[in-house]
Amino acid sequence: MIFPVDEIIAYISRYFTLKIGDILFTGTPVGVGKVNIGDHLEGFIQDKKMFDFKVK
Numbered sequence: 001m002i003f004p005v006d007e008i009i010a011y012i013s014r015y016f017t018l019k020i021g022d023i024l025f026t027g028t029p030v031g032v033g034k035v036n037i038g039d040h041l042e043g044f045i046q047d048k049k050m051f052d053f054k055v056k
Contacts, residue, residue: 001026023051 008026039055
């Protein structure tokens, strides 16, 4: 990533109120597909599952 996560959160917090459960999409490298309605997303940090949901 170009910017550290804490800097991104601090910047966005100037304009939006962030709450527990909010997700920040920061972009993807070339060739990665977009997120579509009906997709199932899971996110992990090391072995701990941080989120698991279906896009509505």
